[in-house]
Amino acid sequence: TGASESPSSSASASAAADPAAATAREQVDQASKAVDEFTAPGPELGDLSSLKGKTVYYVPANYKIPLFHIVGDAMTQALSTAGVEVKTCDGQASPSSMASCLTQAIDAKADAVVSGSIPDDLASVAFQQVRDAGIPLLYLLTAPAGPGEPEKVGYLTPDNVALQAINADWIIADSGGQANVLVVKVTDTPATTLWMDQGALAEYEKTCPSCKVTVLETNTGQLQKLPSLVSSAMVRDPDINYVQAEFDVTVQPVVQGLQSAGKTDGVKVVSGDGTLAILQMLAEDRSMAATIGVNLDALGWYGADQLFRMMSGEPSVQNLEFPFRRLFTAENVKELDLTPEGEMSGSWYGDADYKEGFKKLWGVA
Amino acid sequence: MTTTSTSSGQARAGVTQPGPKTAPGPLGRAGRVVLQRYGLVLLWLLMIALFGVLVPGQVSGPDALKAVLGQQTPLVFLGLALVCTMAVGEFDLSFASIFGLAATTVPALVVLYGWSFPAAAAAAVVVAAVIGAINAALVVLVGINSVIVTLGIGSVAGGAAYWISKETSVSGMDSALSAIALDRFLGLPLLFWYGAILVAAFAYMMGATPLGRHILFVGSNREVARLAGIPVTKVRMGAYLTSALICGVGGVIIAAGLGGFDPATAETNLMPTFASVFLGTVAVVPGRFNPVGMFIAVYFLLTGVFGLQLLSFSGWVTNVFYGIALVLAVTVSFLLQRRVRG
Amino acid sequence: MTTTSTSSGQARAGVTQPGPKTAPGPLGRAGRVVLQRYGLVLLWLLMIALFGVLVPGQVSGPDALKAVLGQQTPLVFLGLALVCTMAVGEFDLSFASIFGLAATTVPALVVLYGWSFPAAAAAAVVVAAVIGAINAALVVLVGINSVIVTLGIGSVAGGAAYWISKETSVSGMDSALSAIALDRFLGLPLLFWYGAILVAAFAYMMGATPLGRHILFVGSNREVARLAGIPVTKVRMGAYLTSALICGVGGVIIAAGLGGFDPATAETNLMPTFASVFLGTVAVVPGRFNPVGMFIAVYFLLTGVFGLQLLSFSGWVTNVFYGIALVLAVTVSFLLQRRVRG
């Protein structure tokens, strides 16, 4: 079934014939490697003892999504090394709650604010108020860069466009450039739309002229509609043999849709996030063929680093390229520690000990 | 005495003239009954034909039908649960949350707390029953408005689902369990057959047993039912409990089939269920909440949504479609009723 | 005859013993009235004190209060909208969707279709009014159950919001517009004051004008009101329209304050609004839907949620808190009523 054939074996024959598949193959191999060395994102920081007792407001877009818990917990742990406290205010996937949280942070005289995947324009007024109040602001998981003085506004995100492109590359490589793909695009925010458009869809356009691509739009607020959307797409075009989902949360409804269309065999699902449940499906060879993950624990530590910089009056690191990402496939999934502890430790992404590295960098070890 | 009643009865019969008007020949009459009872089925066939024409490309009809009937939907269970309460004249806005709570409890206990599946399933059903009992106590024993009670209790159940799942969608149950729901029989998943069997059992109960008649009387006039010796309190409490139990069992099956559950999606079943149950009142036993009508309506609506999706309409159409179906169904049913009742 | 009545009245009075029990001195009596009317306010102060003790660290009281009163919440508007319909004896489950549709329409028209803000705002209010009119027509003119109609129409409105926003959250309106909602007056955003003024106006209307009495009568017994020459149909239709208008205006203001809106979040206001409106019936004018009670209840509940958040409870606790508040409020109100009625 789906994931049992590794891309290397199935694609190698046709890869020679199809140059597109060959290029894609390179990208895939590159992305499947682990990171074993920690490189400091910026210069060392001075004495952080003055930060003791300060408060950071963490405003995740929707705390019901597991990702925000993992990042938040890591960030809390990292910040606590210098005695900085974290208060979480759930954005509840609602701009009014998000804005309320930001206002609340200002009213509570927070020492820094973290936007957990809330793009500026979703609560532009409230963000402006945070900046006006002179509170350092970190945009996490939105855009790699943007306006604002580096001392007051920081950005940190993995390159989501690239991640989606790598998923597309895997499909192109696996199919030998002949894929019939159903792309499930998440339209939650302009950012999520853009990642799929400029990542995956552009990649198919550019490198895989013989691929057939069908796009389904969905919204994480309405995942209950996705199964029948998927099954109707499968009924409309029974030859679809790949599904590229944007995030892991959409995998379950996608699989459900495949099941009701009676198409669980012969369709490979690819997704992004690399959460435990999805990796388990991958390891157990159930529908999943690949997922590209980001070390969220490390992301939390990188976020703490940016915050420390701004809170101690230094500029935040610009255009930071977040290194801890990895494409998981049937080939490398077996070597992972597929337990909640393994997920928390960040060991899936390689042996680099970023925690010790950061502690040294911050002078708190 | 005898003569008086009889003669007046005849006089009335004379007045109503049961001649050409009420009996338009046995054939025409049968035709009308079929139309009234199975109009929804005809409409369904019509809709399928329409989609067959409209949908571009060669879509395989049997495949599409299999995809519709094979959906992992709790709607039949929820519809049955709602029929239970509506038939005795109560309202319920909590069934979707009770279902969600049960469906979340199973994977949460199994995955997060390491329970065995049977234990977790039993716990989920018990939890659902407890919520049903709270509803019943507040509505039937205390006597508070059922819309308010079930709205509030539904919210509490929803919160409890988030709590037990630690606010995320839990998954990762043993995939072998999904066989309970998804193994196929005659090409359709067991889930479909469970629903069909339950519906048949309920239809029998409602149509042919004394309990069914009791429910009818309780739903139509509580005071009268009491004087006729029907244990009204028991029937009403039983309705809430049965409803909650069905939601609980439905939740367990759905959770097993999916390998997990996202509590956030439970509430979204509210509208489709209401639409199905009310649409069901225009079929089979016109004017009454009935399980078979509901069953037909569920697949009627699912076909509609699926067809619209085949036509490449996306998300928003579903909401609009269900909303309009509900309002239309009730309006038609209401106007029919008014004609029947005079 | 007169004598008989008097004597039987006295006999009855003799049985009830209106001595020490019913007239506990003017002071005690005034105390009881205050307790009954402003018990919720006392409870509020108590809750604030409790949080003050429980919340770790030094949270500044005035800051916390400002944070609560300064929230960008549509609850006061929605509560008022719901009071409008509930007071005339109707149910409404669509107000949250109407609000959501209006709040989505504004940024969608401005950002996606390039309209000017005033034009978009006007359009949003008109759209809301149209939905209100559809509700009114189906419930009042056709005569269909209001729970069903508003459930269905609410779903349609929700779908329409997704449609107009292209299924995503729209934002990016000129941030200068937010001044409409967020400019501060006496330390609190204008949004708060709009709500306060509207509530005051409604309270006056309900309490002191013939229209208010008419609404009371329509809500209490429609037929009696009709025979008293009160234009019942107009009052009921007016209630749905006014309710929709308030939702529309609320949507415009909130959208302006936020610079955008996400249609998926509109429904989350349903529970808190119901909880506020019913909790409001235990305050100020006990036993009746009233705007001031609702206003107090909104901030009572928001304080509760805020306090729980300070205690690091969030997410599921909110649902449970609102659900329990609603059920408790209604139960208490119901039991009080029963005592009053005997």
Place this chain on the structure above:
Amino acid sequence: MSTPRLQVRDLSKTFAGVTVLDRATMSIAPGEIHALVGQNGSGKSTLIKLISGVYRADPGGEILVDGARVGPPVHPGRLHQEGLSFVHQDLGLVADLSVRENVRVGRHSTRRFTRWIDKARDREAVRQTFEFLGLDIAPEARVATLPPSERVAVAVARALQDREAGSGVIVFDESSRAIPREALPAFYEMLRFLADQGTSVLLVSHNLKEVLAVTDRVTALRNGRVVDTGVPTADLDEAALTRLVLGREGTLDDLVTTFPAKVLPGEIALQGVAGGRVRDLTARLRRGEVVGVTGAVDSGLLDVSALLGGARAGEGRIVVDGASLDLVRARVADFLRAGVALIPQDRAGQGLALGLTVEENVTAPHLTTRGKAWWTGRRWRHAETDGVLDTFGVQPRRRDAVVATLSGGNQQKVLMGKWLLGGPRLLVLDDPTQAVDVGARAAILEATRKAAQEGTTILLCSAEVEDLAAVCDRVLVLADGVVARELAGPLTPEDILTAIFTPVAGGAA
């Protein structure tokens, strides 16, 4: 004497500290028709509800059937086996179900294994019950298609089925209200038939004539206490029975002579009023006159008040002192402006908002005329409400009493006051004494007469010939939707009754 069929000993009931029934005791012999009488609010329905288990009795007390204790606590599910059955006030039939289903509900026969309802056996049981009652009603007929007298029979059949002939007690709490006058003789005949078989009947009624004519013995309640029980009706006349109910003399004086009509200038004309069963109602009413309207059930009488009060749509016009009111177009508000007010029969459904206070109810129709659009005013509301409370002697005399807490008679007084307050030109009364005790009845009729003297024209629509005879200057008798006869005073009940039931030459009977 043999064991009583039903015996009640020392039953009490307290609601929220108020004792509404105080150690009630009574005894009913086999085969008798027993009446339970008393003023409004005296506790009759409460007693019945204690016996049927709707309310739980205060501790102490006993209910015995044929000497066997059945409660309290009463188990509603067992009542039927224990020999007690109750006929709901509104008969309690589901109109679109069959006779069989309506009769057998609660005691369906089932097949042994399938638990399926055994329709054949049920049908047979129904047939047997009807046979016993001497009736022939098809078990599969829909109740909606039956005439009123047969519906009564269906309700009685439900109560009596599966019983040995001559056993048990059947209880009617004001059920005769749900039975049209024409079906009453058949109903009384059925009661007598049952009693002759040995079944006991307990009948709650305010209609003293009915009590005297139909029942064997009487129990009277006053203020929650049994004042007399087991009095043979043969020993009573109407005056004695009234005394029993009220505890004082309560003769219905000839109100017409006590309060003679004052003829005042002005006239109201009804021109071609039609709607429902009314085909053409044309009449001239003088100011200060009390005019009765009566007729059989299908004469259109039931629709007259609703038409004239604007409660239902109709045709024709009402001309009040030359100002014409077109019924096709007029709304209730127009009627009120023209000075036409309706006091409907259904107090709880149409007359008063029970959940609101006396003051709110009394002032509701006058808010727009007496108050300003932005301020209802306060003083006039207090003053006018006090006026009503005093004029009618409403008890308790409190403006802020919730109407639901008043007894039925007092509610009726508030209702009258609410409409007389505006000083209407034409007051349409619809059977204002329905379900009201004899005392309240006198007060209401007196108020009617007094209002006429003050210049209101009264149109009293009623089937109660005693009421009509007592207060009307003239009576219009409807038949087949038109005014068939006009009777001028002085009137006797018998005259009116004869006029109603004598076929009109050439008209439909």
